[in-house]
Amino acid sequence: MNPQLALGAMLFGTAQDKRRSFEILDRFVDAGGVWIDTANCYAFWADPTGFGGQSETVLGRWLARRPGVRDRVRISTKVGCEPTEAGRFPETAEGLSAGVIKRGIEGSLRRLGTDHIELYWAHKPDAATPLEETVAAFDELVSAGTVGRLGCSNYPVWQIERARQIARARGGAGFTAVQQHHTYLQPRPATRPLVSHRFGMVTDEVIHYLEHHPDIALWAYTPLLSGRYTRPDRPLPEEYDHRGTARRLATLDEIAAETGTNRNRVVLAWLTGGNPAATPIVGVSTVEQLDEAFAGVSLELSAEQRERLDSAV
Template structure:
């Protein structure tokens, strides 16, 4: 396992995979029992993993409770991230959901108790809500950083325009910065190519990428009739081959897997690792194994090589149309560069 700072805008050190703990516990009706969760966690740690991601709502609080036991002996070895917004259960109610300062304080105190720790390394706002002003969110996070209860703050599942505004507001007001963003990204979900990833690259934010296998679609197992988790509470996180682009992406993954003799899931993860290597900030996939075997498959992908041709083929198969204004900008590229676009080279943003 290699390590990186979580973007250019902070010094937080993380492993190249984050262990998603949404499957730690069984209160959702599916997941890993505590004994299996310990095996997964220990295997991840033995492989050099240090970044662990959870949320107060995962398994209705059980994920955090299990993690408390797992990290107790070596708390400072791990970068521990958790989230708030949705409350612990679907019945949490109006006072225990959303992003208000009131709910933020309630959530961080409750997570600290469940995790049995005195600080959270990275505290995510899990989702935007339609009512809380960004200024209130940022000021609340700044207070928590000043109090030492959290060390870094991030925005999860926020649109790029809201993140960009938050970064600017925090800088202008001298508040704790937005250090990272989290969103879905894989070969079958490339929407972030339009705005979110270019924004993260430009601003130096760390990017945590959830569902890197498209909810299992990129393993190819659903083509064999394995419905499995499609019948579970996690159905909303899954993808199906509901369009030509997704089918093309799965076809390309299966073809490359056949060429190099590796499982399709490892090919999909190898593509994402190469994608991260070409970025100017940190892209960290969040893996969510339910078994040690699944974790071993993720870890094995760290040693799967892709040729430049294979990487390009996979990239093109899963590519999305960027739409406006991006296509218009590209069409005007030569004009705005003085009629000779070939004289200009795109420069990576330097490390500050």
């Protein structure tokens, strides 16, 4: 088993057709992969109807056609971002009320063809719903055995802690995983890179919080910047246009040369061996890219190499 890497299934059923999705999923399991990450809203922006559910549907069909494979994988899915009106996101995002969470898990279970989810995420904060209501609704799913663990994505640190305090006071289940955008390069302060939401970046504050709360796992989305580390046709966005980026890329290249690998593999090795260690969520379009990702999380960096990567600023 290799639980260090999560397979991002965001585009299964839209940009990736069923045949290609099944091919990637089969290779993932054959290579020892465990975690598959999706959401009930994936991928509404890629579908003419303007609504999601395609990714979970394809996963459900794959699970149905692979007897016994459900016992070998763990499903991570999310609720909170599905639009309620086509073409109007984020202003009509479903939110995290008790009713939405109940309907959300019922829909996800139906599409996935399963009776439980190992990890269920609040996809993004919902300012319109009291945090107490959201926490209680998630706790009910854990108490019922429908959900194993709870996580939050794109949350500010204060709200993560407040939600956990509410759960503790209730004697219920709280968030034990955080999913944010995390990678080796660092954007300029006060910028929002790529698809990151307002509080979706792993910052020094997030790292500090996780260092003092070792029961919380860190999941990293878009860790390879959608191919920008290695593809000349995909230049880095302007928020990475500063001297620190040049120094960190040069260090990446040094370590890649020393290990006989490339930037992508070194980034994944840096993430999985960090403090705190992260579970990278990697979306791929070919089995070759998936094999590359597994090679990255299997790469061992020396303490000296890691120190050089950390100190390049």
